Amino acid sequence: MARPITLFTGQWADLPFEEVARLAGEWGYDGLEIACWGDHLDPWRWDDDAYVQGKLDILERHGLKVWTISNHLKGQAVCDDPIDERHRGILPDVVWGDGDPEGVRRRAAEEMKNTARLAARLGVKTVTGFTGSSIWKYVAMFPPASEKMVDAGYQDFADRWNPILDVFDEVGVRFAHEVHPSEIAYDYWTTQRALEAIGHREAFGLNWDPSHMVWQDIDPVGFLWDFKDRIYHVHCKDTKKRLSNGRNGRLSSHLAWADPRRGWDFISTGHGDVPWEDAFRMLNSIGYRGPLSVEWEDAGMDRLDGAPEALAFVRRLSSYEPSAAAFDAAFSTK
Numbered sequence: 001m002a003r004p005i006t007l008f009t010g011q012w013a014d015l016p017f018e019e020v021a022r023l024a025g026e027w028g029y030d031g032l033e034i035a036c037w038g039d040h041l042d043p044w045r046w047d048d049d050a051y052v053q054g055k056l057d058i059l060e061r062h063g064l065k066v067w068t069i070s071n072h073l074k075g076q077a078v079c080d081d082p083i084d085e086r087h088r089g090i091l092p093d094v095v096w097g098d099g100d101p102e103g104v105r106r107r108a109a110e111e112m113k114n115t116a117r118l119a120a121r122l123g124v125k126t127v128t129g130f131t132g133s134s135i136w137k138y139v140a141m142f143p144p145a146s147e148k149m150v151d152a153g154y155q156d157f158a159d160r161w162n163p164i165l166d167v168f169d170e171v172g173v174r175f176a177h178e179v180h181p182s183e184i185a186y187d188y189w190t191t192q193r194a195l196e197a198i199g200h201r202e203a204f205g206l207n208w209d210p211s212h213m214v215w216q217d218i219d220p221v222g223f224l225w226d227f228k229d230r231i232y233h234v235h236c237k238d239t240k241k242r243l244s245n246g247r248n249g250r251l252s253s254h255l256a257w258a259d260p261r262r263g264w265d266f267i268s269t270g271h272g273d274v275p276w277e278d279a280f281r282m283l284n285s286i287g288y289r290g291p292l293s294v295e296w297e298d299a300g301m302d303r304l305d306g307a308p309e310a311l312a313f314v315r316r317l318s319s320y321e322p323s324a325a326a327f328d329a330a331f332s333t334k
Contacts, residue, residue, distance in 0.1 A: 003288075004030035005314050007307060008235065008295040010070060013038030018058050025062030027308040028315075032064055033128065033233075033293040036071040036115055037092070043071065043111050044094060046118035056122065067291045068233055070128045071115040072178065077108035078160050079132035079184060108132075109160060113167040120171035126290070127168070128176045128207040128233050131157060131194075133184040154197040157184045165203040176207035176232035179223075181216075188218055191227065205232035209295070210274045211239040215250060215264040221278045228286035236314050237295040238272030239264055258299035266297035268306045270313040280317045292318055 007029045012020045017040045024032055034041050034055075045051045059066055073090045077083065083101035095107045112129070119127050135153030138145035168175055177194070179185050185194035191206065198204055208231050210220035224231060241264045242248050248263040255262045270276060294310045296303050 003318055004065070004067060004291045005311060005318065006031045006033045006067065006291045006293045007311075008033040008035065008070065008293045009040050010035040010037070010072065011296045011303065013040055017041075017055070021058050021062040021064055023304075023307075025064055027311055029064065029294075029311060031066050031291070032059065033068045033070055033291065034066055036069060036111075036118075037073055037090075041069060041118065043074075043114035043118045046114050046121055052118070052121045066122055066124055068126045068128055068176075068293065069115065069119050069122065069124055071112060072129045074108045074111045074115070075129035076132045076182075077104055078112060078164070079105070079134050079157055081134040081137065105160065109164055112164045116164075116168045116171050116173045116175075119173045124173065126174050126176050126232050128178060128235075128293075130180065130182075131161060131177055131184045133157070133182060133186075135184075136182050136186070139181075139186075154184070154193055157194065158197045161204070162198060162201075165198065165201060168203040169201075174203055174205055174232050176205050178207040178209050178212075178235070180209065180212045187213075187216055188223060188226075191223075195230070205230040207233040207235055209235035209237055210279060211235075211237040211266055211272070214239045214273050215241055221275060221282045224279065224282045224286055224288075228288075231283075231286065231288055233290055234283065234288065234292050235295045236269050236292050236310065237297060238267050238269045238274045238276075240267040240272040257297075265299065268298045268301050269294060269310040271298075276313075276317055277320075280320055284320070 007024045009020050009032055013035055021032065036043050074095055077087055077091060077095065083104045087104065088096055095104060095111055097103050097107060115127050133153065134156045135150055138149065165175060177185060179191055185191040206227055208224060213220040213223060243250065243263050248261055250263045252262045258265055292314050294307065294314060296307050296310065298306055
């Protein structure tokens, strides 16, 4: 059975939810990975029967389903330190409140609990998102961060996220953390460390997004194999590195998206440096049967052109299925 292909609505939250559903349905997507911002989903209304049914009705009108919802923005605020004007730009008033950092973190945690409850009401088994991190600010390692400071960061993550994950367990939903710079798990070894910090509990898995690995020179295909029991969701997003001129840096020099002086940028799926064919073969090998979600972030291409193009690319690769029958036939002695 082919894996469903969905469109992540996070980069479309400036449009009404019904309009995004209409576009995705016309393009031929199977469903949406619905973001909990804009007017797309409000986790605080998880117990409003009419609200929940209204969202399902919109999907049905446009021939779409939902397997996953996202709350990256509020998840970011659960562990982040500092909480500052950057967060004011991504958080609603109900989470920001008076801006007191600890209050923001507590309210963000409550919204993540409500996100699990809303997912269950929608019949969804997976929530994707970020965790935030109190120790990302130490990543440059100068002045040097002590081992004690780093240990405290992972303990802070466990202390803040275990109660959230308790609610995920209660309602039968899993959290798929997107391994990403600025998070508690941003590369291979920090992913291992984060899983250890929460005792490898099953409620916490991974949203595999290869774009964030490629620009760090992490092998995204090997990552799939090593964390195969934790791959709960897949983002199809590409990255193009531009490091060959000796001036562009991997840390991007505080330059805007699509500035040619940056060392890398997100780009339309299939046009970058992600080894997609190898990745899809590995997804087959580890038995991943969940959604393939197109996340559109190419600042150099109109999204109304790029989103259907990305769908066609992912659809073609997703059609590659393991051919055990052909292998058996080739080596049969009968």
